[in-house]
Amino acid sequence: MDGEVIAILQEKAVDFTFTEVFPIIPIKCTESGQVVPPGDEVIIYFGTRALPVRLKPISALFTGEAPPPDFAQGPTDEYLNFFCLIERTATEYCSIAGCVERDEEFERLYRLLRRRPDGGDGNPLFAYLQAAVRFYMSLKDVSQGEFEAVANRLAKSARRAAVGYASANYLALIQHTLP
Numbered sequence: 001m002d003g004e005v006i007a008i009l010q011e012k013a014v015d016f017t018f019t020e021v022f023p024i025i026p027i028k029c030t031e032s033g034q035v036v037p038p039g040d041e042v043i044i045y046f047g048t049r050a051l052p053v054r055l056k057p058i059s060a061l062f063t064g065e066a067p068p069p070d071f072a073q074g075p076t077d078e079y080l081n082f083f084c085l086i087e088r089t090a091t092e093y094c095s096i097a098g099c100v101e102r103d104e105e106f107e108r109l110y111r112l113l114r115r116r117p118d119g120g121d122g123n124p125l126f127a128y129l130q131a132a133v134r135f136y137m138s139l140k141d142v143s144q145g146e147f148e149a150v151a152n153r154l155a156k157s158a159r160r161a162a163v164g165y166a167s168a169n170y171l172a173l174i175q176h177t178l179p
Helices: 003-011 077-097 103-115 124-139 144-161 169-177
Strands: 041-046 049-054
Touching (some): 003 124, 077 169, 103 124, 144 169
């Protein structure tokens, strides 16, 4: 958790409990339509309100040693907002970038996120997935084990959706199921 981010949101009287409004990480593009990966400072939309927040690296946000739950049946209620923020960011990215990422690419990115949470990748979607994780972990205590279990479950979901090299079933599934 990051007390500085929470203090900024409290100062601006923004509900960051995921109950009144679900935060969105907007995708930035150049005038020519190229996606610009987020940096340390990320704009977060809370309904129509946009607030810039400076986010720490994922590894700096690990808190405690809480064991992860069993996600064999999917996200538990306690982690649903964590999963939704990541997947909503993924769908927003694909919509704005005008791309349809393949299941195989989602699986690769989620596995990379677990292995190298502060690393980089040539696909700008990776930086947006990191931003979603960084923002959520700024608000909630998440252990390294919990984070890794979430990333593993996301990778497993993408792999299960795949029916071939070019399939994009995972993206279609999350677009259909997200509120």
